[in-house]
Amino acid sequence: MFLYDLKKEQACRIEQLPTIPLLNSLGLREGMNVSIKSHQPLGGPIVIQIGRRSVAVAKDIAEEISVEKIEKNIS
Amino acid sequence: MDCHGVEEEKIEVGRDELKILLMGNPNVGKSVFFSKLTGREVMSSNYSGTTVSYTHGKMQYSDKQATLIDVPGTYSLKATSPAEEVAVDFLQDGEVDVVVCVLDATNLERNLNFALQVKEFGLPVVFALNLIDVAQNQGVSIDVDRLEEELERPVIPTVAIRNVGMKELLEEVWKASADQTQFNEQVSVTEDERWQAVGRIVEEVQEVEHRHPTFLEKLGDLAVKPVTGIPIACLVLLIALVIVVGGGKGLRAVFFLPFVDNIVVPFFRSIVSIFITEGLLFNVLVGEYGALVKGIEWPFALVLPYVFLFYIVLSFLEDSGYLPRVAVLLDSTLRKLGIQGGNIVPLIMGYGCAIPAILGTRANTSPKERLVTSSLVVLAVPCSAQAGAFVALLGDHSILALVLVYLISLAGLLLAGVILNKVIPGKSDPMLLEIPHLLLPDREALFKKIWLRTKSFMIEAEMPILLGVGFAALLVEAGLLESINSYLAPLTTGWLGLPTEATMGLMLGIIRRELAVLPLLELDLSTLQIVVGSVVALFYIPCISALGVLIKEFGVKIAITIGFVTTFIAIFAGGLINQVVSFIGILL
Numbered sequence A: 001m002f003l004y005d006l007k008k009e010q011a012c013r014i015e016q017l018p019t020i021p022l023l024n025s026l027g028l029r030e031g032m033n034v035s036i037k038s039h040q041p042l043g044g045p046i047v048i049q050i051g052r053r054s055v056a057v058a059k060d061i062a063e064e065i066s067v068e069k070i071e072k073n074i075s
Numbered sequence B: 001m002d003c004h005g006v007e008e009e010k011i012e013v014g015r016d017e018l019k020i021l022l023m024g025n026p027n028v029g030k031s032v033f034f035s036k037l038t039g040r041e042v043m044s045s046n047y048s049g050t051t052v053s054y055t056h057g058k059m060q061y062s063d064k065q066a067t068l069i070d071v072p073g074t075y076s077l078k079a080t081s082p083a084e085e086v087a088v089d090f091l092q093d094g095e096v097d098v099v100v101c102v103l104d105a106t107n108l109e110r111n112l113n114f115a116l117q118v119k120e121f122g123l124p125v126v127f128a129l130n131l132i133d134v135a136q137n138q139g140v141s142i143d144v145d146r147l148e149e150e151l152e153r154p155v156i157p158t159v160a161i162r163n164v165g166m167k168e169l170l171e172e173v174w175k176a177s178a179d180q181t182q183f184n185e186q187v188s189v190t191e192d193e194r195w196q197a198v199g200r201i202v203e204e205v206q207e208v209e210h211r212h213p214t215f216l217e218k219l220g221d222l223a224v225k226p227v228t229g230i231p232i233a234c235l236v237l238l239i240a241l242v243i244v245v246g247g248g249k250g251l252r253a254v255f256f257l258p259f260v261d262n263i264v265v266p267f268f269r270s271i272v273s274i275f276i277t278e279g280l281l282f283n284v285l286v287g288e289y290g291a292l293v294k295g296i297e298w299p300f301a302l303v304l305p306y307v308f309l310f311y312i313v314l315s316f317l318e319d320s321g322y323l324p325r326v327a328v329l330l331d332s333t334l335r336k337l338g339i340q341g342g343n344i345v346p347l348i349m350g351y352g353c354a355i356p357a358i359l360g361t362r363a364n365t366s367p368k369e370r371l372v373t374s375s376l377v378v379l380a381v382p383c384s385a386q387a388g389a390f391v392a393l394l395g396d397h398s399i400l401a402l403v404l405v406y407l408i409s410l411a412g413l414l415l416a417g418v419i420l421n422k423v424i425p426g427k428s429d430p431m432l433l434e435i436p437h438l439l440l441p442d443r444e445a446l447f448k449k450i451w452l453r454t455k456s457f458m459i460e461a462e463m464p465i466l467l468g469v470g471f472a473a474l475l476v477e478a479g480l481l482e483s484i485n486s487y488l489a490p491l492t493t494g495w496l497g498l499p500t501e502a503t504m505g506l507m508l509g510i511i512r513r514e515l516a517v518l519p520l521l522e523l524d525l526s527t528l529q530i531v532v533g534s535v536v537a538l539f540y541i542p543c544i545s546a547l548g549v550l551i552k553e554f555g556v557k558i559a560i561t562i563g564f565v566t567t568f569i570a571i572f573a574g575g576l577i578n579q580v581v582s583f584i585g586i587l588l
C-alpha cells in the first residue's frame, strides 16, 4: 500500500520511504503516523498531516512511500 | 538596493564586536528577530523561503556592539538549495561568536532535531523558543526549564512580533559570548540516534491539550481541498481585483489626481517660473509634457494608487500563510510549464515587481525552475506599476479591453511556459512543501511592510521617470523626435498600426515598464490601437533594473537573450493582433 493510494481522512503508518533528505527534515520518517488531508486532481500533490503540520507531497514521491493503514486517532 | 531586493554586502565586524548568527528552520521568525534587534527592516512572510541571501545589521545591548546576521532558513545542515547553502556556509566558516537558534514552538519535534544539529557544531548557542502565542492557541505547552536542562543551553520563550522575550534573549547572548567554556561537542550522532533523542525530549517537555480546531485552522484545511479550495481561491482573486482596480480608480479620482494636478504641479511650475519664463528649458521642465509635469503626474497620480493597493493585498496574503495553499492547488497546472507549484509565490510577487520575484526564485532547488519562472515573470507578468498604467489607459476606455489584455498576458504566460519547458534542459523537482498555519497578520508588521514597499517604489521609480520624461521632452524640443519617428514608421505605423508618435513608449519602455504604456495616454487612439500598444508594452523588454538582476543571477548571455526574445515577442504579438483584426475588418 502506498501513501498516494490512500483515501481522504485515512490514517497510516509510514513503513518505507525513498531517500530524499528533505523528507526526513520535514518529519517524514519510518514509523511516523500521518493522515491524508486532501488529494489534488490531475496528478497533483496530496496534503498530509503530520503532527500538527501539513505538508504537500508530490504524486511521484507519495507513490514511493509505502504505508500501513491504521485506525484514526492513535497518535 | 534594487527595488526591494536584498543586496549582499561584505560584512565588516569591528575588533571588539561580536558576530552573531541567526539560524533555524524556515519560517520560524528569524527575520522578525533581525528587524526587531537591529532596527533594519527586512522582509518576513508566512511561508518558507522568504529570506534568500544574508543580511547583517548592528545591534547594541547596554554598552556593547554586535553584528547580527540573518540567513535563509534551513531544514537541516545539509544544504539543498542555493539559499540554504548561504546559511550553512556561515556556520562552517567558524568566525561566529554566538548562534541564536530560533525554534518554532508549534513544531517542537522537527525543530529540536535541527537544534541538536546546531549544538553538535560546538559553538555557543542560545535558543529562542518562538511563536509561543500560536502554540498556546493550539493547546501546546512546553516546559521551558526542562527543555533548557535537556539542551544544556539557555532557552528563552519569545513572541518575536510583539517583542516578548527579546531583552532576555540579548542578555543570554552576551552571557554566552563571555562564557569561555569550550564546547567540544563535535560528537557525531547518527540520524536515528538524534531522532530518538528528540522523541525522548518532546515526550518529557511538551504537553498537548486536545482542542477543537479554530476557525482559521478549519479555513486553512478547506483551502487545500480542491472542492472548497478552488472557489476560495477565486473569491480571494476577486476581492483582490476589486480592492486594487476598483479601489485604485477611486483613490486616483478622489485624491491623487486632484492633489498632483492642482497642487503639486502648479507649485513646481510657479517655482520654475521665478527663474525662467519661456524657452527650451522651461518647456523641458514644466511645459505640457515637461519632466516636472508628466514626470510627477504619471508616477504619483496614475501609478502610485495601484502600487500601494497591490502591496496591501500582497502583504496581507504573504503574512496570512495563504499563498502555499494556492501553490498546492496550482501544482499540476504549473508542472506543465516545467515548474512546481511553489513557484506561484515568485510569480505572484512579480505582479508587484519583477526584481524580488527573480531573487525569490533562489529558494528553488532546480536551476531550470529558476530560469523558467524568472523568464515568465519578465515576459508576461505586468508589474504593479505597469498595471496602474494599464488601468489608466484601458480602464477609462473600456473595461473589456483591460480584461482582454490580462487574458492575453495569461495566455502568453502559459504558452511561453510550455515552450520553455521543452527548450530549457534540466528537471523540475517534485513538490515537497510545508503548509504554514493560517495566521491573522500582525497589524504593525503589515503596515511596516506596506510602507517599506511603497516607499521603495516612490524612491526607485521617480528618478528614472523624471530623467526619462525630461529626455523625451528634450528630444521633442530639439526637433529630433520627428526624425526618429519617421525612421521607425514602418514598424509603428506599418506593422503595429499605431501613430508614429508611439515610438516614445518604445524608447521610454526600456527604462521602466509603465513608461512603455503611459505615453500612449497622450495620443488619440482607437480601441484596437490601445490594445495593440498595451500588448507590445506587456511583453516588451524587462525594465533596466530587472535586466540588471537577470545579469547578476543568470549571466550576461541569458539576460541579453531574454531581452531580445521578449522584445521580438512583443512586436510580433502586437503586430499580429493588428494585422489579423484589420484583415477581418476588411473582409467584413
Ligand SMILES: Nc1nc2c(ncn2[C@@H]2O[C@H](COP(=O)(O)OP(=O)(O)OP(=O)(O)O)[C@@H](O)[C@H]2O)c(=O)[nH]1
Pocket: B024, B025, B026, B027, B028, B029, B030, B031, B032, B033, B043, B044, B045, B046, B047, B048, B049, B050, B051, B052, B071, B072, B073, B074, B130, B131, B132, B133, B134, B158, B159, B160, B161, B162, B318, B319, B439, B442, B445
Ligand atoms: N504569531 C506570531 N507570528 C510570528 C512570530 N514570529 C514570527 N511570526 C510570523 O511568522 C512569519 C515568518 O517570519 P519570518 O521572519 O519571515 O521567518 P524566517 O524564519 O525569517 O523565514 P525564512 O526567511 O523563510 O527562513 C511571519 O509572517 C511573521 O510575522 C511570533 O512570535 N508570533
Ligand SMILES: [Mg+2]
Pocket: B030, B031, B032, B043, B044, B050, B051, B071, B072, B073
Ligand atoms: Mg527570513
